[in-house]
Amino acid sequence: MTQDKDGNKRSDGNEPHQYQAGSTTHREEDQWKKAPPYRIHEKNDNFDVKWKGKCHCGAVQYELSREKPLDSKYCHCTTCQRLHGAPFQWAAIFHKTDINFTNGHHDLGWYDPTNKSTDHHLPCKVQCAYCRTPIMDEGRNMILLFPTLIEGINTPEGKKAFEVKSHMFYQQRVVDIKDGKPKFKGLANESERVDEDTGEVIPGTAPKKDDK
Numbered sequence: 417m418t419q420d421k422d423g424n425k426r427s428d429g430n431e432p433h434q435y436q437a438g439s440t441t442h443r444e445e446d447q448w449k450k451a452p453p454y455r456i457h458e459k460n461d462n463f464d465v466k467w468k469g470k471c472h473c474g475a476v477q478y479e480l481s482r483e484k485p486l487d488s489k490y491c492h493c494t495t496c497q498r499l500h501g502a503p504f505q506w507a508a509i510f511h512k513t514d515i516n517f518t519n520g521h522h523d524l525g526w527y528d529p530t531n532k533s534t535d536h537h538l539p540c541k542v543q544c545a546y547c548r549t550p551i552m553d554e555g556r557n558m559i560l561l562f563p564t565l566i567e568g569i570n571t572p573e574g575k576k577a578f579e580v581k582s583h584m585f586y587q588q589r590v591v592d593i594k595d596g597k598p599k600f601k602g603l604a605n606e607s608e609r610v611d612e613d614t615g616e617v618i619p620g621t622a623p624k625k626d627d628k
């Protein structure tokens with residue numbers, strides 16, 4: 417342990433995860449509570465609720481003010497496969513200000529897959545600290561929500577609003593999906609396409625860097 421200029425104890429990385437969710441201290445590490453997506457909204461914030469979601473145990477509950485995600489895709493990368501215990505991840509992209517947690521917003525657990533750390537270091541995975549349901553991936557600017565937490569996602573309206581536009585990291589897939597959607601070897605719109613019939617990468621289909 418070391419101390420910062422205010423005399424607060426700082427983890428040197430060898431300590432257990434004392435700054436994790438649920439903490440009621442006012443240390444620098446708790447600043448995340450005051451900023452989107454975790455800032456508590458006031459009643460008069462004019463947050464127009466379009467969808468509601470919750471974890472399995474119900475400790476974490478949220479509302480969304482956007483009718484449709486900015487993008488929706490399946491990620492077939494091996495990290496998503498392992499962290500979700502599923503063949504692929506379904507991610508719907510929203511702005512951090514599109515979400516309003518109504519319960520459990522400070523009762524979350526983190527996992528930063530890059531550093532294999534449970535500190536709140538972006539980008540990171542966010543879970544309910546109690547039932548461990550994956551809630552979202554928090555990036556530096558956006559959040560990637562997992563739509564299966566959303567009430568009504570299995571209705572025609574839900575399926576239409578959150579319909580996926582593409583598959584990414586399809587080359588790492590454990591299941592073939594012939595849905596006619598664009599399939600990318602790596603990141604969507606930044607890597608070569610994969611032919612869904614042959615399962616092969618189509619040479620020359622990566623966008624040129626100058627186009628961007």
Ligand SMILES: [Zn+2]
Nearest residue numbers: 471473544547
């Ligand atoms: Zn939960």
Ligand SMILES: [Zn+2]
Nearest residue numbers: 491492493496
């Ligand atoms: Zn992935």
